[in-house]
Amino acid sequence: TSTLRSVLKETIPERREQLLKLKKFHGQVKIPAGDITIGSVLGGMRGNKSIFWQSTTLDPMDGIKFHGMTIKQCQEQLPGDANDHQFYPESMLWLLLTGKVPTVEQTNELISELNGRAENGRLPECTEKLLDNLPNNMHPMTQLAIAVASLNYGSQFAKGYQAGTINKLNYWESTLEDSLTLISRLPALVGKIYSKITQDGSPLGQFNSSKDWSYNICSLMGMTAGGDSLNNNNLSPQQSQDFVNLMRLYTGIHADHEGGNVSAHTTHLVGSALSDPFLSYSSGLMGLAGPLHGLAAQEVVRFLVEMNGSIKNVNDPKQISEYLWSLLSSNRVIPGYGHAVLRNTDPRFQAMLEFAERRSDEFKDDANVQLMMTLPKVAPAVLKEHGKCKNPYPNVDSASGVLFQHYGVTQLLFITAIFGCSRALGPLSQLVWDRIYGLPIERPKSMDLEALQKLV
């Protein structure tokens, strides 16, 4: 982490001073529009501005911005596969951690750094054994969360804390070490879990230390062309290449979504107790596994497949609309639509849609992808007329699952595990900054029904 550390070290003193000044001299200043109401206490704290988060902000209309940069700007400026406007998640990680756009050399250095830590895709023995002993058909997210927690066996932060060899000002250094190690292990972890659920645990592919992180997720899933994939994945070389770029796109844009979403907030909360990065992110993964959060992508695939089976003409808006109404009137949600913060089409959905549009030939015969592409022309009007949800537009989960499925990832439960690789980048970067700033343990005050009733 030589260059990454030195870039971070250059930034730290000024940022630390700014935060300390705010805390010391302006701690009493009220945050506008952040009033806490009975509605927000009972309503999942919507709109309460009460979490400190550095790397991303979510604008209800424009969507996610990574240190102020939109997805489009990231696609234009971050180093990656120039042929497909696709940045490497490693360059996103650099941006999230430092607030700066990395050079190609810095990105390559981070790619090598992560590959060095990945030990050729070998997992620590205890984690390997632990995974071997879990039932193959156990939910992939349960397997992933258990495996990530078990990596804390080697945590530098936990060891240093226990031994009293690190002081508060330096907590961030071992947090960064652990975070990079955790991220580097994810391709091997999800590759192993994918092999367990699809092939009783026999390896599907091998680690390639000259390639990037997303490529290795794909190769360990047995989805690349050439020698790295050990199984016959039925993909043409072009399709394998496209799948790798889909992985880069997906893992790049799901990295962070500011601090209040369940996976990010959980990581931040658990980390505030000085739990190490492995335990903190394992907790975040448990939250990501919920159907209203990360699991939604899988729900979308099921929903599109069901709809395809139920209506005669998937290009007929009237039939689509009738199908959606039948769902809503049986009190089911339209998966992949709506959002707690966004009030517009999710730019992450837009980016995935553009990926499909650029490959119109590839997807022209895939009825599920076609339906995913038609739905935004029909569903928002239905949801608006239904009148309940605040955001009738597609969110990111609308597109991702069917695209993965198209290339052969038919184990729907697994899609959230890929999300779990990506989401590590943002919350772990923030955890490093939490330690840089020395943020305290989170401890908001709770209120009971009687206390709330007394207020009215």
Ligand code: CMX
């Ligand atoms: N279809 C039908 N009804 C919906 C809806 C949808 N897609 N989205 C919201 N609603 C309903 C809610 O269930 C709620 O109904 P009740 O008042 O009966 O409880 C009402 O509209 C108001 O909800 P909201 O304020 O607009 O939305 P929330 O902030 O409460 O919830 C979300 C946000 C994402 C959980 C919700 O829109 C939803 O369930 N969407 C479908 C699942 C989904 O796509 N999740 C992925 C989100 C992205 C992510 O975090 O990964």
